[in-house]
């Protein structure tokens with residue numbers, strides 16, 4: 001195996017204009033308001049990402065703007081991502097923010113894809129108000145991804161445990177339906193898919209979830225190092241992508257738990273970059 005390339009697959013960036021005037025944007029966007037008003041909320045510009053990659057000795061980050069309900073705001077953050085990916089092509093890969101149910105979704109995906117962005121996400125079905133299990137509401141999105149062979153990152157959180165801003169109540173059953181409806185779509189279920197990965201021990205789920213990946217984002221706030229042992233026992237190391245959720249957490253915060261776990265050196269390499277490299281073809 002070549003490398004050791006380290007890739008962070010889950011990094012949020014926000015244009016300075018939105019950071020400066022977040023209150024103005026929060027007025028029209030309920031989900032953005034919920035996250036922004038959280039006293040623990042942090043913002044990062046692309047240059048912060050470059051700095052933290054250097055500090056953590058990571059090679060590349062997948063960056064994306066906030067997934068707003070309003071298509072115009074999605075367009076605005078996409079312009080920022082496009083600009084920064086062009087400025088730092090050796091370090092940044094950009095994903096597309098889109099509001100799947102609003103007018104112009106397909107056009108925006110096409111525009112950003114043509115401008116060099118490589119995937120879509122992180123989208124928030126709850127925050128953006130689309131029904132993930134309803135084909136009529138998702139077919140534009142999934143069709144656009146499949147047609148271009150680009151992956152989609154979807155926010156999924158665990159249905160149990162403590163509440164935090166942005167935690168939603170989408171039943172795992174609906175996520176299963178979305179996967180079943182989108183069989184050829186490569187998708188990444190964020191935050192270990194809210195635990196749905198456990199069901200890959202069921203034969204029919206394993207088969208239906210063959211194009212599903214999971215990322216590690218927010219893990220230090222949710223699980224202890226045994227999550228990595230579980231992944232290993234489930235035989236899923238080739239489906240796990242390292243994601244930090246920066247600026248929520250820097251990459252380095254994740255490494256002690258991985259070190260403590262029973263993951264082999266090769267399995268760590270898969271999670272830290274090899275799986276992502278394959279998926280992004282970078």
Ligand SMILES: [Zn+2]
Pocket residue numbers: 122155156190191
């Ligand atoms: Zn998320």
